[in-house]
Structures are given as structure tokens and as C-alpha cells.
Amino acid sequence: MAVAVEITDLRKSYGSVEAVRGISLSVNEGEVFALLGPNGAGKTTTVEILEGFRHRDGGRVSVLGFDPATGDRRLKEQMGIVLQTVGVDPYLTVAETVDMFRGYYPKPRPRDEVIELVGLTDKRDSRVTKLSGGLQRRLDMAVALAGDPRVLFLDEPTTGFDPGARRSAWETIKGLAGLGKTIFLTSHSMDEVQYLADRVAIIAAGKVVAEGTPDTLAGREQAAATIRFRLPSGASELPPQLRASAKAGADGVELETKDPTRTLYELTSWAVQAGISLEGLEVTRPTLEDVYLQITQDVGAQSKP
Amino acid sequence: MNDLRRALMQIVYINKAFIRSPIAAFFTLVFPIMFLVIFSVLFGNGKMEVAQGHTVSVATFYVPAIAAFSVITACYTNIAISLSIARDSGALKRIRGSPLPVWAYMFAKITHSVLIAVLLVAICAAFGAVFYGATLPTTTLPAFLLALVVGAAAFCALGVAVTSVIPNSDAAPAIVNASVLPLLFVSNVFVPLNNPPAWLDLVSKIFPIRHFADALVKSFFQLTGSGLQTNDLLVIGAWGLAGLVVAIRFFDWEPHR
Numbered sequence: 399m400a401v402a403v404e405i406t407d408l409r410k411s412y413g414s415v416e417a418v419r420g421i422s423l424s425v426n427e428g429e430v431f432a433l434l435g436p437n438g439a440g441k442t443t444t445v446e447i448l449e450g451f452r453h454r455d456g457g458r459v460s461v462l463g464f465d466p467a468t469g470d471r472r473l474k475e476q477m478g479i480v481l482q483t484v485g486v487d488p489y490l491t492v493a494e495t496v497d498m499f500r501g502y503y504p505k506p507r508p509r510d511e512v513i514e515l516v517g518l519t520d521k522r523d524s525r526v527t528k529l530s531g532g533l534q535r536r537l538d539m540a541v542a543l544a545g546d547p548r549v550l551f552l553d554e555p556t557t558g559f560d561p562g563a564r565r566s567a568w569e570t571i572k573g574l575a576g577l578g579k580t581i582f583l584t585s586h587s588m589d590e591v592q593y594l595a596d597r598v599a600i601i602a603a604g605k606v607v608a609e610g611t612p613d614t615l616a617g618r619e620q621a622a623a624t625i626r627f628r629l630p631s632g633a634s635e636l637p638p639q640l641r642a643s644a645k646a647g648a649d650g651v652e653l654e655t656k657d658p659t660r661t662l663y664e665l666t667s668w669a670v671q672a673g674i675s676l677e678g679l680e681v682t683r684p685t686l687e688d689v690y691l692q693i694t695q696d697v698g699a700q701s702k703p
Numbered sequence: 704m705n706d707l708r709r710a711l712m713q714i715v716y717i718n719k720a721f722i723r724s725p726i727a728a729f730f731t732l733v734f735p736i737m738f739l740v741i742f743s744v745l746f747g748n749g750k751m752e753v754a755q756g757h758t759v760s761v762a763t764f765y766v767p768a769i770a771a772f773s774v775i776t777a778c779y780t781n782i783a784i785s786l787s788i789a790r791d792s793g794a795l796k797r798i799r800g801s802p803l804p805v806w807a808y809m810f811a812k813i814t815h816s817v818l819i820a821v822l823l824v825a826i827c828a829a830f831g832a833v834f835y836g837a838t839l840p841t842t843t844l845p846a847f848l849l850a851l852v853v854g855a856a857a858f859c860a861l862g863v864a865v866t867s868v869i870p871n872s873d874a875a876p877a878i879v880n881a882s883v884l885p886l887l888f889v890s891n892v893f894v895p896l897n898n899p900p901a902w903l904d905l906v907s908k909i910f911p912i913r914h915f916a917d918a919l920v921k922s923f924f925q926l927t928g929s930g931l932q933t934n935d936l937l938v939i940g941a942w943g944l945a946g947l948v949v950a951i952r953f954f955d956w957e958p959h960r
Contacts, residue, residue, distance in 0.1 A: 449800055451957070474802040481800075483958070485793030489723035490716065498716045501709055502803040525723070541797065 402427040402462060402549050402580040403448060409456035410443050417443045419604035420457070425597075427548070430571070430581045432595035432612075434588075436694055440604040441584040442482070445553050448582065449479050462549060475503055478542035478550040482557070484534045486541060488527040492518050495526065496540050503545030516540045516570055532563035539570060550574065552583040556590060568593055588687040602694045615689055623658040623683050625665065627651055627676040637668050650678060706807050713803070713811035714818075721785075721815065731781045735773035735823050736830075738893075742769065743835050754926055763838045766831035767847075767923035768892050771854070771916040773823035775887070778816045778855050780879050782862030786812070787875035790866065795956045805956075813859045820855050843930030846922035853936050854915040857943025861911075864946040867953035883912065891916045911942040 403425040410418040418440040425431040433441050446452045447459060450466035450473070459466060464473035486495050496513060500506035513522050516536040526534060535555070542550055555571070556564045571594055575581055585591050591598050592612045599609040608615055628650035629636075636644055636651075640661070644653050655661040658681050669676050684692075721727050742765050749761040789795050798808050831837030840847045865882065869875050887893055889903055890913035896904070907913040914935035922930035 451796065451800065471802050471804075474800065477800075479797070479800045481793055481796060483793035483796075485795075485797035487716070487720045487789075487794060488792075489720040494716065494719065498712075499801060501712050502801045504802075545802070 400427040401425070401460075402429070403431070403582060404460040405444070405448075405457070406459075407457040408444065408447065408454055408459060410440075410447065410452065410454050417604055418447075418454075421601065421604070421606055422457075423599055423606065423609075425580060425582060427580050428575075428578050430575045430583070430594050430596045432591040432598045433582070433584045433601060434586065434591050434598055434690065435584075435601040436586060439601045439694075441601060442553055444601070445551050445582065445584050449477070449551050450474070475545060476548045478545065478547035480535075480538050480542045480550070480552045480555055482553050484531075484538050486526055486534070486537060489525060491523050491525050492529070492537055492540070493522045495537060496544055499541045499544040505546055506544055507546035512540050512543050515543060515573060517566060532559055532567075535559070535563075536567065536570070539567070543574070547579065549580040549582065552581065554584055554586070556585075556587065564590075588685065588690060592686050600690060600693055607693050607696075608689075612686055615686065622654045622656050623681055625653040625655060625658065625662060625679070625681050627665075627679040630674060630677065634672055634674075637664065640664060640668070706804055709803060710807035710810045710814075713808060714815050717811055717815045721819075727781065727785060731777050731819060732823070735769060735776055736826060738772060739766070739769045739827055739830055743831070753924075757926065759838045759924060760831075760836040762831040762835035763924045764895075764920055766827050766837045767919040768916055770824040770827045770851075770923075771912070771919045772887065772892050773827060774820040774851065774855050774915070775858055775883060775912065777820035777823055778858035779862040779865075779883065781819070782812065782816050782859055783865045783869065783879045784872075784875045786863065786866050787869045788872040790955065791872040791958050793958060796958070799956045809863070813863075816859055816862075817855045821851075824851060838924050840923050840930070843922045843925050843928075846930040846932070847919065850915070850918040850922050850932065850936060853939050853943070854911075854918070857911060857939045857946065858915075860943045860946030860950055862946075863954060864949035867949060867955060870959050886910050886912045889913070891920065911939045914938045 401424055403423070405421055405423045408418050408421045409416070421440070421444060423431075423433075433444060435441050443452060447454050448461055448466055450469055453467050461473060462476055464470045466473060490498065492513060493509060496509050500509060500512075510519070510522075513519055516539045518533065518536055518540060521529060521533060526537065529537065539552075539555070542552075552571070556567050559567060568590065571581060571583070575594075581594075583594065595612055597610065598612050598615060599606050600615070601607065626647060626649070635641065640653065643655060643661075644651050646652075653661060653665070662681065666676070721731075743762065746761050746765065750758045751761050751764070752758045786795070799805060828837070828839060832839050865879065866875075869878050886907065889896065889899070889907045890910070892912065896907065899907070914932075918932040918935040918939070921932050921935075924930075
């Protein structure tokens with residue numbers, strides 16, 4: 399599979415602050431890649447170097463085979479950008495804005511198709527000033543799509559959205575991935591990354607600290623599972639092999655286990671035999687958020703003097 | 704579609720947004736015409752004897768003065784404020800991330816402003832001629848048009864240049880107006896300077912506004928000669944060049960934080 403974005407040992411400082419300290423990443427064509435990290439981790443700096451807005455201090459960067467620092471027009475023609483700020487003229491309509499940007503590209507996507515993709519068809523003749531913040535962000539996405547790009551950069555595309563708007567933006571992005579676009583997004587929302595990304599890299603303090611698919615990141619799929627339930631009053635004690643790993647949780651009993659299939663079998667067969675109903679029974683694995691918080695906390699602790 | 708065509712299309716979009724923006728349209732289009740009407744009402748049908756037995760309407764003198772004000776508003780004020788707003792909103796950054804060449808965008812912005820300025824000057828001249836009998840330039844027309852072109856170019860360059868000291872779009876109207884309003888009052892634009900103190904005379908001669916107003920007034924009507932004001936044009940041109948250098952060196956496409 400062809401490589402769309404290649405970053406090798408990228409470095410960037412602002413004065414004495416090292417924002418990016420040797421990041422290396424590779425994104426394949428057609429992949430949805432998420433850069434996840436807390437505020438100030440270097441996400442925007444990295445993506446703006448890829449977009450050609452910032453110059454790097456060191457390392458190599460290639461987007462579709464071009465160095466974005468040169469501002470090569472052939473690259474700009476194949477690249478769509480959604481910035482954190484809405485950068486469109488407030489007095490033009492949706493259709494005019496999309497048409498204006500389409501005019502900048504050699505092979506634009508048809509206007510009505512672009513507007514349809516972001517779900518603004520019934521607002522096509524509304525002026526930007528009349529759109530809500532969420533709809534303006536969708537127009538931002540439409541502008542990024544106007545030139546029918548091969549690669550899309552989305553910098554925190556759903557920050558500030560209400561849950562409904564977020565969900566529909568996700569559907570749009572999913573749809574774009576379905577068209578075979580390479581999508582490079584930054585986010586600090588776990589749900590978003592879980593839902594959208596094929597692959598994710600967590601960065602903290604300017605370095606990649608974990609990389610993988612959202613499901614397997616940092617060995618998440620092998621981590622211990624937790625079984626939670628409540629014992630009704632007057633129930634007999636748990637069998638001995640379970641008692642050892644059980645502890646009283648905030649709301650009932652918690653069992654940590656590396657082998658949830660077996661443990662659950664032991665627990666439920668015991669309960670059925672004893673005629674006990676286990677209230678609120680659930681099995682959970684560490685969420686992406688748990689993994690993320692653990693990793694970024696570790697980095698935070700290390701980088702303290 | 705080639706880039707020149709893209710630049711021309713950009714003018715169309717800039718114009719659409721301009722006309723729909725109440726602030727831009729009011730201050731740039733309505734303001735100068737309002738001044739013209741006020742001055743006409745105040746000085747109305749006054750006559751001036753410019754030579755033995757030769758009288759012209761006073762409108763012949765304040766029409767070009769208001770024309771100077773129009774050009775400054777359309778080029779300097781309008782460009783500086785609208786670019787600051789576009790920069791703050793991220794619109795300039797978006798343009799820069801697109802394949803549209805930056806020259807095409809700037810060309811469109813400046814051409815649009817110059818067209819607005821030309822339109823305003825034409826309105827001023829027509830209004831003065833029709834209602835108040837202003838004498839329109841004939842033999843001095845080439846010199847008048849030259850002064851107009853040099854002035855428009857210089858004030859456009861200065862308008863782009865001044866954005867580099869404007870921290871954000873909220874501050875833009877204040878900074879831009881503070882830099883032109885006082886000068887408009889001491890530069891033969893709103894009121895003629897009659898025996899000003901030497902220092903005030905010197906101050907107004909340093910800046911380009913007085914030279915521009917003088918060049919337009921003196922090339923709008925002359926009994927004899929071409930009306931060409933070479934020295935005034937050189938000063939305006941020097942300011943324009945300085946503005947161009949600052950604009951190229953310091954213009955910023957991204958919001959100032």
C-alpha cells in the first residue's frame with residue numbers, strides 16, 4: 399500500500415520550548431489516522447507542518463511525495479484542510495463559498511455533491527452569518543472537500559460540537575474514508591478516535607508514546623478485565639477460588655481477571671446453583687480513555703524535573 | 704481555468720461580500736458621498752473668481768478634495784480593516800492553504816478597492832457638476848488621472864502595510880482611523896489650510912494625504928498648464944514604495960494571538 403504521509407524525526411521549537419521532539423509516523427493511503435494527545439502535546443504544530451503553514455526545525459516530512467515546506471502547488475491541489483478556526487467569509491452563501499474554493503482547484507468535485515456530503519443541502523443559499531457554529535464547521539469541511547483532495551487534514555474537527563452535530567460530522571468523515579481518502583485527524587476525544595480511526599498515535603510532550611489500532615493500543619485487548627456485580631443480602635460467601643481475587647468496590651463486588659471467560663463461568667455457575675441472582679452484572683475492559691490517561695500521566699510524571 | 708481568470712473571479716466574490724457587509728459598504732461607499740452632500744449644502748453655490756473676469760463654482764475645489772478622501776477610504780481604510788478581519792477569522796490562512804496563488808488574492812483585493820475608488824471619484828465629479836456647477840477637468844484630465852492612479856496605488860500599499868501593526872480585528876478601525884482622521888483635517892481635505900503654524904504645515908507636508916489632496920485639486924482645474932504636480936506625486940510614490948516594502952516584509956496571513 400502506498401504511503402501518503404511520512405514523518406521522520408520531526409522537530410520544532412518555539413523559542414526555548416520544544417513543541418515537537420522527534421516524532422516519526424507513517425500513514426498509508428486510504429487510512430484514517432488519528433493523532434491523540436492533551437492540549438499542548440504538539441498535535442497542531444505537527445499537523446500545521448504537514449499542511450505547510452509552519453516550518454520544521456529538523457527531520458523529514460513527506461505528504462503524497464512532496465515536502466509541504468516548499469509550498470508546492472501540486473501538493474496544495476491534492477490536499478484538503480480543516481483548521482481549528484472557521485475561515486470563510488461571513489457574507490457569502492454556502493453555495494458561493496464552495497464555488498469560490500472549487501475555482502482554486504484543477505479538478506473540483508461538483509458543488510452540489512460537496513454540499514450534500516456535509517449535509518448542508520437545505521442551507522445552500524443561506525449566508526454564513528446565518529449558520530450555527532456547528533453548521534459553519536460543516537461548511538469548513540465542505541471547503542476542504544471542494545478540490546476533491548486525496549488527503550484531508552482535520553484539526554480537532556468536532557471540538558465544541560453538541561452530541562448530535564458530532565455524530566453527524568463523524569458520519570461525514572466515515573463517508574469520506576469510504577471514498578478512499580486518506581484522513582489525518584487530531585483529537586482529544588477518545589470516542590471520536592475509537593469510532594473513526596484505523597490507527598492512532600498518542601503524543602504527549604512532543605513525542606509519540608503509543609501507537610496502534612484503537613482496540614489494541616498499549617495492549618488494551620490483553621489487559622485484565624473487571625467483573626462487577628452486587629450480592630443480595632443474605633447470600634452465601636463466594637467460592638474460595640473467586641474470593642481471592644475479589645474486593646469490595648464502590649458499588650458491590652469487583653473481580654479482576656485475565657481470563658474473563660473462565661471466571662465468569664465459575665461465578666455464574668456458582669450463583670445459579672446457589673439460587674442467587676447477581677444484580678448489575680457487567681464485564682469491562684480498560685477503555686481507550688483509561689489507557690490514554692495512564693500513558694499521558696506516566697509521561698507527565700517523567701517530564702517533571 | 705488559469706490564474707488570471709481565478710483572480711478576476713475573486714474580485715467578483717470580494718465584491719459580493721463587500722456589498723453585503725453593512726460596515727464596509729457604509730463607511731466606504733456612503734461616507735464619502737455623505738461628506739460631499741454636507742459640503743455642498745454648506746458651501747452650496749459659492750463662486751470664486753480665479754482670474755480677471757473668470758469665475759468658477761467652489762464645488763470645483765471641494766469635489767477633488769472629497770475625491771481624495773474617497774480614494775483614501777476605499778484603498779487605505781477599507782483594505783486595512785477588511786484584511787485584518789479576514790486575517791483574524793482565519794480566512795487568509797485558508798486561502799494560503801489553497802492552491803490559489805497569493806498574488807492572485809492580493810491583486811483581486813487591490814483591484815476591487817481601486818474600482819470602488821474610481822466609482823466614488825466619478826460619483827463625486829458627476830454630483831458636483833450636475834448640482835453645483837463644478838467645472839470638470841479637460842486639458843488637465845491626464846494629470847488628474849495620473850494623480851488618482853499614483854494615489855490609489857500608494858494608499859493600497861499603505862493599507863496592506865498597516866495591518867502588520869494591527870494586533871486584531873477589534874483594534875483595526877481604531878488604529879486605521881487614528882492614523883488618517885487627524886491628517887485629513889490638516890491636509891486641505893475637509894478644510895483648506897489658511898496660514899497654518901509652521902510646524903503644522905511641516906507635519907502635514909511629511910505625510911502623503913496633503914500631497915494627494917493638493918495634486919487632485921490642482922489637476923482638477925487649472926486655467927493654464929497641464930496641472931501635473933510632480934513633487935506631490937514623488938512624495939506620494941515614495942510613501943507607496945515604503946508601504947510596499949513593509950507589506951512584503953511583514954504582512955501576516957495568520958491571526959495575531
